[in-house]
Amino acid sequence: MGATGLTGNRLLQKLIDDDRYEHIKLFSRTKIEDLPEKVSQYIGDLFNLKDFKVDFKADEVYCCIGTTAKKTPNKKVYRQIDYGIPVTAAQISKENGIPTFFVISAMGANKNSKVFYNKTKGEMEQDVLRFNIKNSFILRPSLIGGKRNESRLLEKIGLVVFKIIQPFFIGKLKKYKIINADSIAQAMLNLANSTSNADVIITSNDIERISKN
Template sequence: MKKTALILGATGLTGSLVLKQLLKDERYATIKLFSRTKIDGLPNRVKQFIGDLLELEHFKKDFTADEVYCCIGTTAKKTPDKTQYKKIDFGIPVTAAKLAKANGISTFLVVSALGANANSSIFYTKIKGEMEAAVLSEKIEKTHILQPSIIGGDRQENRIGENIGLAVIKCIQPLFFGKLKKYSITEADAIAQTMIVLANSNSTKTIITSNEITNIKNN
């Protein structure tokens, strides 16, 4: 039986690549997108639900699928207000997990970040860690949390500072080996592929770090 996938964040870098790959995957009959803006030119098997994701609970009736791909995330530059930042990076994934649990969705995949730690003194890694703990507390049967390092890929918006950072890391990452290898750039395409591989596997691994993302994608 063909499946239904649900994507949060399909207008972003990683989410758009998940969508692109699922559109080519014959295992999926329906793809649901929940976002603030509509994506034009998609086939009829893509169902779009447009609204404020900070009020995701309003979508409960339509929040049904076999798998949830949560690719939501912001940056300090885009969202400097920490209260709003937490509403996005913590609130949306956790609400999605609650809806998935309530509606009997057994597979939940979410993009977090390397170094996520609920006990961290660093605000941004602390939020990711708290998000992970809250998602896991829902006890969804098959939960996969991906922890990429800095994410590489072609973004629609121009992030000058981030582009410089990526360029620097690309120059020095041949020096990353052993325990340092996990700090290499994680390509968004690899994250998307790994999410789909995990969703269609028997893997029970919950936390997938950056170097593991590349390994799973290549197997």
């Protein structure tokens, strides 16, 4: 889920190129053209994800879905996307016996936050973990770098500023460094195919480290 977004698209390409993955199931609102035969697309309303339950079976689930306040100003719809879809996906994964679940959250996620965005992400994390899926990974990236298909002016400005001040991010500040979408995608693949234990909640600097393993 979320394959049309920056990180989700990079992950999809890596899964396609990886010979360890013989069949990929893609759940989306819109069809992506020119994908290879190893990708099966299930198109529909992700707000009603349970409609896909019969086909929602796999070894691993990657939830890269998310939105922005600019793109989705309605807070009710925003919550349906950033909270509702990941939590429902985790629920179905548990019910269908899927052992590995990945979801991309955000660095400031906090269920007790007064900031709507951070609170929504924090509550999503909390409720995803309640399903006790055997291998649950919540990734909290910092500002994500990479070429997007859509224009995000404020994000572009933020990336420029962050690039200037990044040399000062050392020690505990490392988690605030810009992280490339490719690194996030690679870290998920590395975790999925590793036998070593990892923290359930993975901060940005650890995502970067794991991507290089």
